[in-house]
Amino acid sequence: MLTAAIIAAVIFFVPPVKGLGDLAKIIFFHVPTAWVAVLAFFVSAFFAAKFLRTGEFSFDELSARSARLGFIFVLMATASGAIFSKLTWGAYWNWDPRQTTIFVLILIYGAYLTLRAAVTDEKARAKVSAVYSLLSVLTVPFLVFILPRMFFSLHPAPVINSAGKLEMDTEILTALIAAAVDATMIFYQLMKKRR
Amino acid sequence: MKLSNFRFEQAAAIFRKDFLLGLRRRAAFAAMLMFSLTATANLSLSIGGAIFDENLLAALLWVVIFFAASAGISGTFETEAAAGTLATLKLYAEPQAILFGKMFFTLASLAALTVFLLPIFLILFDCTVAQIWLLLAVIFFGIIGLAAAGTLIAALTTSASVKGGLFPILLFPITLPIFLPAIQLTAAAISGADFETELLMTMAIFDAILITAASILFDYLD
Amino acid sequence: MKKIVFENVSLNFGRHEIFKNLSCELDAGKVFGIIGKNGAGKSTFLKLAAQIIKPAAGEVKILGLKNVAAVTPELKIYDDLTAAENLNFFVKLRGKAVNLAEMGARVDLDFQNNTRAGDFSTGMKQRLKFAILLSVDADIWLLDEPTANLDDSGREIFYREIRRGAVEKLILLATNDAADLEVCDEIIKLPI
DSSP states (O other): OHHHHHHHHHHHTSOOOTTTOGGGGGHHHHHHHHHHHHHHHHHHHHHHHHHHHHOOHHHHHHHHHHHHHHHHHHHHHHHHHHHHHHHHHSOSOOOOHHHHHHHHHHHHHHHHHHHHHHOOSHHHHHHHHHHHHHHHHTHHHHHHHHHHHHSOOOOSHHHHHHTTOSSOOHHHHHHHHHHHHHHHHHHHHHHHTTO | OOGGGOOHHHHHHHHHHHHHHHHHSOHHHHHHHHHHHHHHHHHHHHTTTOOOOHHHHHHHHHHHHHHHHHHHHTTTTHHHHHHTHHHHHHHHSOHHHHHHHHHHHHHHHHHHHHHHHHHHHHHHTTOOOSOHHHHHHHHHHHHHHHHHHHHHHHHHHTTOSOOTTHHHHHHHHHHHHHHHHHHHHHHHHHHTOOOOHHHHHHHHHHHHHHHHHHHHHHGGGO | OOEEEEEEEEEEETTEEEEEEEEEEEETTOEEEEEOSTTSSHHHHHHHHTTSSOOSEEEEEEESOOOEEEEOTTSOOOTTSBHHHHHHHHHHHSBOOOOHHHHHHHHTOOTTOOOBGGGSOHHHHHHHHHHHHHHBOOSEEEEESTTTTOOHHHHHHHHHHHHHHTTTSEEEEEOSOGGGGGGOSEEEESOO
16 A cells, blocks of 8 residues: 555656656666665575574574575665666766775675575585675675775765755655655565564 | 684694695695786786776776686585595594684685785786785785684585585675775775775674684584 | 483484484493484484584483594595505504504414505405504494494404493494494484
8 A cells, every 4th residue: 555655756746857758767767676685685694593592493594585485685785776877977887986886785685595495405505604694794884884985876865965965855854754664664674474 | 702612723733734634635726826817817818908997806806816816716615525534533523623623724725825816917918006005904804814714614515416616606795894805905005095994994803703703613514 | 430421311313303402321341332213313313422523412421431443434544545554544544553463364364465445445444444444542442333334253343342432431332233233232223
């Protein structure tokens, strides 16, 4: 329901960002999916830690599901981001720090899921993938620190500013937050399913 | 690291044993060196005599190190598991001693790799290094991180039934925080440009974190 | 009292139930012969006793005993090292000083020989494994089919060393060979 309402709101009520056109509305898809992709990564690591502490396989199951969902969301976020990037910067890809971060996220999710697929023994798979999940989480703060020093950024602030505003429109901001909350709830529902 | 159950003499014995085995059965080591040679020659030949800027050279150097290391150290635990000696080792040695014995051996192998690779690389690409000490420091911190992450990941992949290519796939995202600064600093070392000491510090700190994490997480793998 | 206690131990592999509510006490100073058909869980019993694997339910307690040493078909030695290098390595991991000549005489194996263990016959490898067993610190010995590849003189050595070790250790001997049972103090027939 909420999803439908937000889609409608985005299409009909949110004013187009000046200079970017209607297609720019893809940002209301891009930001929430990117948010969930990052959230799912930490959720997966959280359950991985819980599994290692308790040895309960249900936590491994949750960790794996979160990673699978996160992988889907990160792909959607990357695709929508690339389209948005083409619209605003004229290229699908330019190794901007956030693009790099999200690409690393794809690599980590991909590596994690490959590892799961490669280990057949259930116990070994749970342990090994939990360890990998926790190990990969360590890289995040470092990448956040390093990447901006290595690649020049074009991300958010400049775009919105180029639309002639110092801050986001309240309408845009509200819609973005609502969409992010909605995406989080979709993620939560998917996590609960088949529990 | 739980120091209480870390026994240095066990780690040292495992290091010596691996060293001896490495000399007797040169396969892994030879594969690593030959890979680095082949890759460097391949790159150099296919690009002819073109002149590169330092950024590209730095990236090439680290890509060769990364994949040569993958070829050489992915079997750290796998060969022992296949031979059936890993179970014996686990029965008689503390897990932490096994991890650190293997990690030191991996580090020694990677050091040997760079000693072999670096001169060949610099000669084939006709490259002069302006700040040699910076380059050596970067390589030092770089291979420590590769050894720490690589040893743990080699332990992870031991239980995998499909192994082809798995090791570099798992290793790459984990070592990116080392890889990226290493490339930038290596470029600075070649060109003689100013560099950010912070990046070197970042590498050192991340090395320490990887070693600690490997130590903590390894205990859960039994 | 030094002993291993099984309390209501249950374990299954998939649907195959191996142990159900098994309770027993194994006292140190004795040799326990573990017998039973293939697949009855002899090797699994040894691993449970040494806490190498955990039971699905129940508990295994080891009281007053530490360190396990074992001779089983799964535990291999290093094929690329000589007999002396193998022994020295394991002694460095966990052991007391070992006199190679003396140990060589005890298990009737030449430790001066530079042949790599990979070129040994199975019987010679088994003798080397015994030498390691005798040289490392351990209160518990796990022996799985230890005499399977031994000739008569090898068996004699083996039985002698078991009797000698049994004074202070807890020894679990899984076997299909009726001759082995003569060194055992008690016999546990699986399934219980």
